[in-house]
Amino acid sequence: MRISDNDMLELIAFTLGDQEFCVEVISVREIRSWTPATILPHSPDHVRGVINLRGVVMPIMDLSLRLGMAASEPTQEHVIIVTRIGEQTIGLLVDSVSDIFTVATDSIQPAPDVSRSVDRELIRGMIPMDDRMICFVELHALFETLESEAA
Template structure:
């Protein structure tokens, strides 16, 4: 359960939040812009033996070795294609730096509280716990990911369980 005081502190005076919008396949997703450290072009990673398939490997980011997760593989959205649009979003989550491979990044979008709808129940095939909701802007819809919860989930194994 999220802390309402903590949630409110991330909203500006009008109750708006900024999200970095990115694509995976045909869908657009959004994550809290405050978790994003930088955006880099995709580069070769060093594979780690016995790591889950969605963990592509590690990269050396200015002397810090960070794990890189391919979100297309993680969300089972088909075979990833690495091209000139593929980027790695460098995140700072729970005090740890993690890379996230996505198909492309589009923009930073501001959403008000009224534009964020609860996520529907998806059954057991998808962990709805990692969804913050759905952001709606005219005809556009962003699937909002709770990146803290996703990166600290037991199957990821990247971060210690974050304090509730």
């Protein structure tokens, strides 16, 4: 499911601060503008709370904070990428969506072993694009860790 027939991946890129990240398009349901979330007590800092997505209560994750960077200060320009894996839907708070592109799986390079602040299991690899570098976020790991952290 994660790998398409011809080993090509369709990805959606977004920015967090001055860095670029991406996730697989296949898990993205929609992109919507920021709306204030209802705070959840006793939740990790990167869980901004929950919002109403057409009747469904959906948690919002501050992806910047989750990846070890500064907390977002959401404005009208910020967007929420609604992602779904299995039966679970989570909104990712990001600065803006920058690109949709396709890469061959073999062009994904392993993440360098330098980062101490970034949870390496959340990063599937690095994708070089012209003079850019896009960090490929592993959504499955992100979803899996959400529950254990929350508890």
